[in-house]
Amino acid sequence: TAKAFVDSVDLSGLPGSRRFAAEAPKPFIPNEDKDQGAVLGSEVMSFARGISAETRQAIADSTLFAQLQANKQVPDENQIDKWYEKYFDVLSSVGWTVANKSFNNYQASSDDVDVTQAVLSIAAGLLGGPATTAFQLVKAALEALTKGKQDQPWITLFKRESQRSQAGRFQVAVVHPDADSGFVISSMAFNLRASSTLTQVLFVKVRHDLAEFRQASGAVTINEKVLASVIPAIGQKLITYAQSYVKQLPDL
DSSP states (O other): OHHHHHHHOOOTTOTTOOTTGGGSOOSOOOOTTSOEEEEETTEEEEEOTTSOHHHHHHHHHHHHHHHHHHHHHOOOTTOHHHHHHHHHHHHHHTTEEESOOOOEEOOOSSTTOBHHHHHHHHHHHHHTSTTSHHHHHHHHHHHHHHSSOTTSHHHHHHHHHHBOSSEEEEEEEEEEEETTTEEEEEEEEEEEEESSOOSOTTTSBHHHHEEEEEEEEEEEEEOHHHHHHHHHHHHHHHTTTHHHHEEEOSOO
16 A cells, blocks of 8 residues: 555655754745745745645655655666656655656757756646746746855755756646646656756756756646545655755745
8 A cells, every 4th residue: 555655665864864853843834825836855846826735735745755765765866767767656656647757858949048948948838838827837936946046045955956966857846726636736857967067957058068858747646545645654754854855935
């Protein structure tokens, strides 16, 4: 069962554990009346107004749980494909169905296109164009990471988790209301190799600086019954890591 799987996961030994974190303020306070964003390890996650606080917390916790288990199982930073395999496996085990796990090469339209622009171009295709609320949330979340001072805690966290010297991986997702299922998660995963040492992964030029830039994107559905059954156990596993791996963005 999903619960047995979660119980079997041992995250001990990962960096960032803090013994007294249970008493610390929560790093992300979900509020269904707001458009919100958070950096969860290497993921930039946005939530549209109307998504319940419980759903926000459950999605945030499960994606971070999957990342931490992938970090533990695949510590070699160059094994990005294997890392993603483990990451998607964990999500599947806790009630997620990820429609597209296969990565395709991204072809930049010109030498000037940087990674942020590439992500927004993919997001526009996935979300029905730049006029949609979901696209605007993704754009606002990325702007929180690329504009303004680069010493903000959410930027420091994203850089730490998304890039190594010449390799990088990160995820961008938005959770938005859906008339049929209540909500839908639109998710994008990225995998890159640089031709020289990376500075800030979102700023590099795709053609000029990257030897390889690949992406997998699509809709994610969630079996809410399965996820609800494991969220308390996942929350317990994350207690000592949340302060190090979760940073709320300014309201979007």
